[in-house]
Amino acid sequence: MSEVILEAKNVFLSFRGVAALSNVSFEVRRGEIFSIIGPNGAGKTCMMNCINGLYNPKQGRLIFKGTDITKMSPHRRAAMGLSRTFQKIELFGGMTVLDNIRLGRHLHLTSGVLSSCIYWGKTSREEIEHRRFIEEEIIDLLEIEAVRNEVTGMLPYGLQKRIELARALALKPDVILLDEPLAGLNLEEVEDMARFIIDINEDKQWQVTCVLVEHDMGVVMDLSDRVMTLNFGVKIAEGTPSEVQENPEVIKAYLGEVEDLYVSRR
Amino acid sequence: MSYLPCGTYFESYADDHKWWRTSFIQGKMIFMLVVLAILPYVVDSQWLSVAYTINYYILAGLGVQLLIGYCGQITLGHAAFVAVGGYTCAMMLLLVPWPQFMVDGGLAYPVTIVCAGLLAGAWSVLFGLPSARVKGFYLIMTTMAAQWITVPLVITQYVAQIGGRGQAFAIPPDMIKIGPWVIDTDTKIYYFSVVLVGICLLAMGNMVRSKLGRAWIAIRDNDIAAETMGVNIVVYKLIAFWVAGFFAGVAGAFYLSALFFVSPEHYEWFFSLLWVGIILIGGVGSIQGLVFGAAFVVIVFKLLEIAVMSASSALMAINPELGWMTTKFIFFKEASFGLAIILFLIYEPNGLSYRYWQLKNYFNLWPFSYTGK
Numbered sequence: 001m002s003e004v005i006l007e008a009k010n011v012f013l014s015f016r017g018v019a020a021l022s023n024v025s026f027e028v029r030r031g032e033i034f035s036i037i038g039p040n041g042a043g044k045t046c047m048m049n050c051i052n053g054l055y056n057p058k059q060g061r062l063i064f065k066g067t068d069i070t071k072m073s074p075h076r077r078a079a080m081g082l083s084r085t086f087q088k089i090e091l092f093g094g095m096t097v098l099d100n101i102r103l104g105r106h107l108h109l110t111s112g113v114l115s116s117c118i119y120w121g122k123t124s125r126e127e128i129e130h131r132r133f134i135e136e137e138i139i140d141l142l143e144i145e146a147v148r149n150e151v152t153g154m155l156p157y158g159l160q161k162r163i164e165l166a167r168a169l170a171l172k173p174d175v176i177l178l179d180e181p182l183a184g185l186n187l188e189e190v191e192d193m194a195r196f197i198i199d200i201n202e203d204k205q206w207q208v209t210c211v212l213v214e215h216d217m218g219v220v221m222d223l224s225d226r227v228m229t230l231n232f233g234v235k236i237a238e239g240t241p242s243e244v245q246e247n248p249e250v251i252k253a254y255l256g257e258v259e260d261l262y263v264s265r266r
Numbered sequence: 267m268s269y270l271p272c273g274t275y276f277e278s279y280a281d282d283h284k285w286w287r288t289s290f291i292q293g294k295m296i297f298m299l300v301v302l303a304i305l306p307y308v309v310d311s312q313w314l315s316v317a318y319t320i321n322y323y324i325l326a327g328l329g330v331q332l333l334i335g336y337c338g339q340i341t342l343g344h345a346a347f348v349a350v351g352g353y354t355c356a357m358m359l360l361l362v363p364w365p366q367f368m369v370d371g372g373l374a375y376p377v378t379i380v381c382a383g384l385l386a387g388a389w390s391v392l393f394g395l396p397s398a399r400v401k402g403f404y405l406i407m408t409t410m411a412a413q414w415i416t417v418p419l420v421i422t423q424y425v426a427q428i429g430g431r432g433q434a435f436a437i438p439p440d441m442i443k444i445g446p447w448v449i450d451t452d453t454k455i456y457y458f459s460v461v462l463v464g465i466c467l468l469a470m471g472n473m474v475r476s477k478l479g480r481a482w483i484a485i486r487d488n489d490i491a492a493e494t495m496g497v498n499i500v501v502y503k504l505i506a507f508w509v510a511g512f513f514a515g516v517a518g519a520f521y522l523s524a525l526f527f528v529s530p531e532h533y534e535w536f537f538s539l540l541w542v543g544i545i546l547i548g549g550v551g552s553i554q555g556l557v558f559g560a561a562f563v564v565i566v567f568k569l570l571e572i573a574v575m576s577a578s579s580a581l582m583a584i585n586p587e588l589g590w591m592t593t594k595f596i597f598f599k600e601a602s603f604g605l606a607i608i609l610f611l612i613y614e615p616n617g618l619s620y621r622y623w624q625l626k627n628y629f630n631l632w633p634f635s636y637t638g639k
Contacts, residue, residue: 052494078496092487094551095480103484107496109477113505116479119472127476128279135279171495 005030005209006051006082006175011060013046013233020046021057021233028175028211033201035212035220037244038230039253044213045087047230048179051211052084053077065174079107083173085164087180087213093153097163098131100152101138104170105130134170137205142166142196158189165196175209176200182216194219221245229253285471302460306453314452316568318524321459323560325517327541328470328553329390329510334542335551336474337506338486339397340406342538343413347511349533350389350416351382351518353425356435356528358382359442361428372443375523383515389416390511391504398500413535422530436527449523462520466513471553473509482506486551536600543603547610549617558618563603570599 006028013021021043028034036044049055051062053074062070069077083104092100109130111123119127139145142162147155152163161181168176178197182190200206214220220227221241229237229244231253237244244250276282286292306314326348333339358378368374393412397405426435442449449458473479481502484492493499522528540563548559578592614621 054490054494073498074493075496075498078494084494086491090488090491092484092491094487095483099480099483103480103492103497104495106477106481111477113473113478113509116473116476117469119476123476124283128283131279131283167495 002030002032004028005065006211007063008047008051009061009063011047011050011057011062013043013050013055013057019233021050021230024060024230024233024235026228026235026238028209030174030209031201031207032225033197033210033212033223035214035224035227036230037214037217037220037227041232042230042253043233044230045179046233048084048177048211048213052082052177078171078173081171081174082177083168083171083175084177085161085168085179085181087183089157089160089164091152091160091164091167093151095152097144097148097150097152097155097166098134098139100163101134101166101170102130104167105134107171138166138169141199141203142169143192158185161185161189161193162196165193165200169200169206169208173208175211178210178212178214180213180215182214182219190216190219194223197223306456311452313568314456315524316564318452318456318459320560320564321456321463322517322521322524323541323544323564324463324557325459325466325520326514326537327544327556327560328466328517329513330541331545331551331553331556332470332482332510332513333506335545335555336479336486337482337503339394339503339506340402341409341412341510342406342542343393343409343411343416343535344510344514344541345533345535345537346393346412346416347386347390347514348518348521348537349421349530350386350511351515352522352528352532353421353435353518354382354385354515355379355519355522356437357425357428359437359522360435369441369443372445372447375442375449376444379516379519382519383512386515386518387508387511390507390514394504394507397503397507410535413538417530417533417535421533426530434527434529437522439526442523442526455524458523459520462516466516467553467557470513474553478502478505483551540603543607545617546607547617549619552617552619554622555617555619558622562618563606566602566606567599570602574598 004027007026009025011021011024012019024043024047026034036047038044046055050057053069053072053076057070060070061068064077064080064082067080069080069082072080092103095103109126111126115123135148139148142165144159144162144166147159152160155163161184165178165181181193181197185193197210197212200208201210212220212224224241226239227237227241227244228235229247229250231249236249236253237247239247276287281287286295305317309317326344329347330341330344333341333344355375355378358381359374362374364374368377390412393409396408400408439450440448444458447454449455474483481492481497484495484497485499485502489499518533521532525532544559544563545556546559547562548557549555574592574596577595578589581588581591610617
């Protein structure tokens with residue numbers, strides 16, 4: 001069992017008296033795919049936003065690579081190696097695909113104001129080096145060569161999801177938070193995306209720990225090493241996919257009182 | 267390598283990163299440089315002054331384009347920073363005891379240009395600080411505050427009174443000197459402006475295609491996503507304000523060479539609006555658009571001025587008693603600017619640069635008519 005890379009301890013989050021998360025604790029270990037599932041409004045995305053720093057939990061602590069990140073701003077968490085994709089697409093619509101992914105390299109570029117103005121020598125070399133990395137590692141991996149010079153806002157939804165993953169990967173993160181990467185995709189795109197998630201998790205070059213929020217149970221149960229279930233902001237189960245699938249609390253949360261099959265949407 | 271960019275493929279990343287990537291573009295740029303170089307021998311001095319006014323508007327509008335077009339921070343007080351640049355330059359030339367060798371060697375003016383840029387940048391950052399907290403509409407109000415605080419209050423009431431000079435700071439003619447060249451004729455002012463605009467546009471273009479510019483565009487398009495990708499939003503907004511202020515300061519210091527004096531009425535709020543209008547006409551978020559917009563506005567103003575002048579002299583020739591009517595249409599110039607902005611927003615919201623882009627694409631694909639990507 002490998003080391004714990006991300007840990008949430010007793011996280012509470014509320015919006016004006018509505019408890020979004022209450023007393024949620026979990027541990028994510030290096031190299032695994034950890035899924036968070038739950039019915040709509042269970043607080044999955046809230047949990048993601050807390051980890052990422054867009055929300056500040058009222059109580060509790062978040063520990064990333066042994067450092068307490070509870071009070072850190074999102075960009076400092078990104079600098080520590082925490083990247084994410086969004087449930088609703090949050091790309092930079094006016095930029096090309098290549099520029100979107102290049103922005104993910106932001107923290108790895110070192111040029112300042114004056115050297116950017118001159119764009120000679122070091123800055124130019126650096127840009128070309130990172131361009132090579134993006135083109136040959138990320139764009140090639142995610143198979144978006146054909147659209148890389150297009151303006152992102154115009155592209156179809158499935159591709160935009162993939163570009164979000166590419167941008168998150170460009171950060172070269174240790175942990176990537178995938179917030180519903182499969183929502184709204186067709187069957188072929190779902191299979192592609194699932195393959196990419198496995199690739200980035202297992203490939204020697206990437207070995208990214210994934211925290212996955214997803215409604216597609218077939219994919220979640222196939223991909224995940226461990227699954228946590230939330231319901232109304234409370235953690236009701238955690239364990240391997242098969243354990244969670246058989247947990248009566250989880251079945252109740254998803255299907256109400258009726259004990260029925262709990263299967264994939266497909 | 268063909269003449270037209272259609273069907274051109276690059277074999278290395280370095281080739282793809284070049285400014286002028288094909289021989290056709292290189293030819294176009296060399297042609298443009300030749301036109302700019304021989305312009306003073308072709309046109310008379312009134313059109314030369316139009317040319318350097320265009321260049322002044324480009325320099326001043328560069329910061330507005332950066333803030334509004336690239337960083338998404340709407341500013342309506344940019345004339346304040348140009349004023350800071352102009353006054354810094356004038357006062358340093360007049361009040362600093364320059365050593366004789368710097369005056370003789372023509373170093374004083376270049377040094378003041380840089381200082382004007384730095385101080386205007388700092389002043390701009392001061393008024394950019396609210397951008398850490400407020401967005402959009404509210405930021406417009408704080409940038410307008412920059413205008414009202416700087417020009418009518420600080421400059422008119424305090425700075426302009428230094429040395430008991432009243433309002434105008436006149437510069438002795440020999441002080442505007444770069445190296446061995448004394449800038450005293452329209453032709454020299456024109457060449458000086460072309461060189462400055464060239465340097466500033468190149469710097470701006472390079473910033474936009476590097477780390478800085480991408481961070482700015484990311485903040486414009488989606489600030490939350492930018493922050494999660496590791497962009498320190500507050501710092502990058504302030505850098506944007508600083509760079510925009512720097513360009514404004516350079517613009518103010520440059521315009522001193524054309525005016526030979528500064529006075530608060532050169533930096534009225536109208537100019538802040540004019541530069542925003544220029545980028546609306548030319549195209550928001552495009553450096554070319556800024557150039558097109560500045561050229562369009564200045565040339566249209568000039569043509570209207572000529573039209574008004576000739577109309578009024580024709581009127582006087584017909585009947586000298588009707589001279590009072592001239593005053594009735596002398597302000598058509600400003601009104602036409604408002605009309606131009608309205609028409610552009612309705613019929614061409616992407617500005618002149620978008621039209622130019624469409625035209626270029628058409629010819630790149632010619633004779634095939636399909637709309638390529």
